[in-house]
Amino acid sequence: MSNSTPATIEDVARIAEVSIATVSRAIHMPEKVANSTRLKVNQAIAITGYTTNAMARSLRLGRSNMILVVAPDIGDPNFSNILVGLENEARAHGYGILIGHTQNDAQRGLEYLKFFNSNQAAGLILFTGILPFGHQTMTARLPPSVGVFEPVFNGGIPYVGVDDTEGARKAVDLLLAEGHRKIAFIGDSRTRLAYTRRRMGYDAGLDAAGIPPDTRIVLEGDGTIESGRHAVEQLFMRDTLPTAFMCVNDQTAIGVMVGLGARGYDIPRDFSVTGFDDVPQAVFISPPLTTIRQPRTAIGKQAMALLLELLSDGRPTETEILLRPDLVVRNSVSAPSRNWLKR
Amino acid sequence: MSNSTPATIEDVARIAEVSIATVSRAIHMPEKVANSTRLKVNQAIAITGYTTNAMARSLRLGRSNMILVVAPDIGDPNFSNILVGLENEARAHGYGILIGHTQNDAQRGLEYLKFFNSNQAAGLILFTGILPFGHQTMTARLPPSVGVFEPVFNGGIPYVGVDDTEGARKAVDLLLAEGHRKIAFIGDSRTRLAYTRRRMGYDAGLDAAGIPPDTRIVLEGDGTIESGRHAVEQLFMRDTLPTAFMCVNDQTAIGVMVGLGARGYDIPRDFSVTGFDDVPQAVFISPPLTTIRQPRTAIGKQAMALLLELLSDGRPTETEILLRPDLVVRNSVSAPSRNWLKR
DNA sequence: GAGGCCTATGTAAACCTTTACATACATCGT
DNA sequence: ACGATGTATGTAAAGGTTTACATAGGCCTC
Numbered sequence: 001m002s003n004s005t006p007a008t009i010e011d012v013a014r015i016a017e018v019s020i021a022t023v024s025r026a027i028h029m030p031e032k033v034a035n036s037t038r039l040k041v042n043q044a045i046a047i048t049g050y051t052t053n054a055m056a057r058s059l060r061l062g063r064s065n066m067i068l069v070v071a072p073d074i075g076d077p078n079f080s081n082i083l084v085g086l087e088n089e090a091r092a093h094g095y096g097i098l099i100g101h102t103q104n105d106a107q108r109g110l111e112y113l114k115f116f117n118s119n120q121a122a123g124l125i126l127f128t129g130i131l132p133f134g135h136q137t138m139t140a141r142l143p144p145s146v147g148v149f150e151p152v153f154n155g156g157i158p159y160v161g162v163d164d165t166e167g168a169r170k171a172v173d174l175l176l177a178e179g180h181r182k183i184a185f186i187g188d189s190r191t192r193l194a195y196t197r198r199r200m201g202y203d204a205g206l207d208a209a210g211i212p213p214d215t216r217i218v219l220e221g222d223g224t225i226e227s228g229r230h231a232v233e234q235l236f237m238r239d240t241l242p243t244a245f246m247c248v249n250d251q252t253a254i255g256v257m258v259g260l261g262a263r264g265y266d267i268p269r270d271f272s273v274t275g276f277d278d279v280p281q282a283v284f285i286s287p288p289l290t291t292i293r294q295p296r297t298a299i300g301k302q303a304m305a306l307l308l309e310l311l312s313d314g315r316p317t318e319t320e321i322l323l324r325p326d327l328v329v330r331n332s333v334s335a336p337s338r339n340w341l342k343r
Numbered sequence: 344m345s346n347s348t349p350a351t352i353e354d355v356a357r358i359a360e361v362s363i364a365t366v367s368r369a370i371h372m373p374e375k376v377a378n379s380t381r382l383k384v385n386q387a388i389a390i391t392g393y394t395t396n397a398m399a400r401s402l403r404l405g406r407s408n409m410i411l412v413v414a415p416d417i418g419d420p421n422f423s424n425i426l427v428g429l430e431n432e433a434r435a436h437g438y439g440i441l442i443g444h445t446q447n448d449a450q451r452g453l454e455y456l457k458f459f460n461s462n463q464a465a466g467l468i469l470f471t472g473i474l475p476f477g478h479q480t481m482t483a484r485l486p487p488s489v490g491v492f493e494p495v496f497n498g499g500i501p502y503v504g505v506d507d508t509e510g511a512r513k514a515v516d517l518l519l520a521e522g523h524r525k526i527a528f529i530g531d532s533r534t535r536l537a538y539t540r541r542r543m544g545y546d547a548g549l550d551a552a553g554i555p556p557d558t559r560i561v562l563e564g565d566g567t568i569e570s571g572r573h574a575v576e577q578l579f580m581r582d583t584l585p586t587a588f589m590c591v592n593d594q595t596a597i598g599v600m601v602g603l604g605a606r607g608y609d610i611p612r613d614f615s616v617t618g619f620d621d622v623p624q625a626v627f628i629s630p631p632l633t634t635i636r637q638p639r640t641a642i643g644k645q646a647m648a649l650l651l652e653l654l655s656d657g658r659p660t661e662t663e664i665l666l667r668p669d670l671v672v673r674n675s676v677s678a679p680s681r682n683w684l685k686r
Numbered sequence: 687g688a689g690g691c692c693t694a695t696g697t698a699a700a701c702c703t704t705t706a707c708a709t710a711c712a713t714c715g716t
Numbered sequence: 717a718c719g720a721t722g723t724a725t726g727t728a729a730a731g732g733t734t735t736a737c738a739t740a741g742g743c744c745t746c
Contacts, residue, residue: 051460055402056702080418117394286629362696399732
């Protein structure tokens with residue numbers, strides 16, 4: 001039992017007095033084996049403490065039971081909780097998860113491609129919005145993949161994430177309900193699909209409120225704190241300031257709040273700010289940020305479920321699963337101040 | 344090249360006009376093979392795009408190139424950055440990392456034990472302070488393991504982490520230098536080794552300052568926000584309040600600050616607070632928390648290096664690597680206010 | 687110039703599974 | 717009672733690699 005070398009299927013077969021084929025069948029296709037035999041096999045397994053050697057199995061089957069999760073940055077505050085969902089779901093189906101981060105380095109990405117060629121992973125969860133394989137992406141034979149958190153830009157890869165458009169809509173509707181009419185959108189982007197969609201939600205909300213497009217203030221950004229700060233500086237150069245900043249994500253919102261704070265303004269008295277994602281910090285900054293929550297664990301769970309389905313069926317039933325975003329109201333939004341209304 | 348099935352060592356051998364043994368040698372023991380032959384083999388590899396099949400290799404070798412990283416909670420804010428260090432170092436040496444979380448569930452832990460029996464991982468990084476295998480821990484044949492972030496309680500497992508005692512000492516010395524004499528230690532624990540050590544640093548600092556042990560205020564805690572909050576409530580029941588709260592970690596410090604804030608006190612005017620870990624939130628809470636930084640990436644890197652050494656040598660050179668903690672001064676500490684000095 | 691040694695390569699077994707195919711036996715229908 | 721059909725099990729090959737052992741040739745030494 002506490003033997004130095006782990007038991008093999010052969011040990012089990014010898015003890016159960018059957019052939020190794022029968023043992024294998026008793027494990028993987030129990031209905032194909034007589035009750036009495038199955039019982040003997042199970043006892044033998046219990047005695048030996050046998051566990052099937054995953055390497056041999058994968059070799060024979062030509063596929064592994066590992067899923068590779070690649071993210072550009074594992075340190076991303078959004079990462080951990082999605083990972084929890086991914087891990088739970090995978091483990092429940094006998095898969096393990098491998099993690100890798102590319103640091104947006106094509107060289108790194110290529111290494112992961114090699115990884116697949118050497119059969120070390122059966123599927124791929126893409127945390128980044130782009131395929132990490134650089135220019136080889138086109139020629140590369142891709143494993144079954146699912147994008148998560150951010151739609152995958154180049155390639156028709158199924159995707160699980162929050163409904164960005166609807167989430168943005170909820171944020172803008174809140175601001176409108178508070179009485180804001182001059183709402184700036186900070187963090188527009190043509191390359192990041194999630195951001196593009198949030199922008200669409202913003203526009204849809206303002207359209208519905210009858211606010212003409214040419215009066216809207218939209219600034220580009222890359223979702224960093226710095227970009228939020230920068231946007232504030234830019235806006236103070238212009239003659240019309242908004243009364244509210246709707247930010248493409250929480251990082252940007254934090255940057256905006258820092259920028260506004262540096263100029264001596266109070267939030268939410270002077271300006272309202274909303275974010276998107278509900279990163280863990282959002283509750284700790286001051287004032288606590290009103291934002292849109294990503295159902296992170298659920299995203300991870302669903303994405304893994306979709307990938308697993310893909311692995312068995314070959315075809316996914318759905319190509320895009322959009323989860324419902326929740327508005328979480330904290331303290332960074334209020335009605336526009338009298339002062340600003342006059343503008 | 345873009346063939347449907349990946350190239351095998353046999354394909355390479357055929358093209359290079361050598362035997363498969365020579366190909367294997369050319370790859371793994373290049374000095375054993377003639378220059379001319381090695382050249383032919385390398386060309387053949389380039390032509391075929393051959394990558395060695397990790398499954399077959401692991402099967403033959405009897406060990407995999409995966410390291411399992413188990414944490415009780417992947418969502419822990421301390422987790423991500425250590426993971427970065429672990430991943431980088433592992434990848435650089437041809438290892439991949441698998442992650443698993445136990446949620447402090449023994450059943451979960453057992454699953455991971457099975458994992459090793461089925462040869463899916465060569466080594467183990469333990470993120471938790473305890474072995475996650477429940478009561479089977481004793482009988483279990485453990486793979487080469489390294490503890491990280493928190494010393495492993497039950498079992499002589501090598502450990503890489505910050506020097507907790509010295510870190511705590513730095514915190515308490517700062518408070519002493521500011522003039523505090525009544526410094527409470529929040530979060531004492533007999534089961535969590537890291538906490539015990541931090542307590543030791545606290546005592547050492549007060550000893551050096553000549554503050555008698557019986558005047559010290561020490562409260563237990565489990566490192567959660569709630570425990571910090573609770574400690575504040577308890578202290579307000581007593582007649583002597585401290586002027587400073589030295590907390591066992593940042594979470595506890597946040598709890599303390601919340602508790603103090605709820606009672607209308609201002610930090611650092613009325614009370615000083617220090618944390619430990621420097622979690623990402625520490626900079627965002629208000630006031631920003633003065634704390635002790637964990638060199639997280641470095642810890643991960645060193646831990647993986649130690650494990651890899653263990654895997655090749657069998658014996659680690661060192662059994663405990665303690666990294667230097669840095670004091671990061673923010674805004675939660677000041678001199679004790681006149682009011683409180685009178686007490 | 688013959689024996690011995692060293693170097694470079696080849697042959698084949700082993701690692702542990704899964705599964706197509708073969709076999710053996712029982713049951714059923716006529 | 718005999719062939720057909722079906723069920724339970726066994727035999728053996730295959731999957732891709734590494735490596736002990738065998739082989740072959742070249743060179744050195746006496």
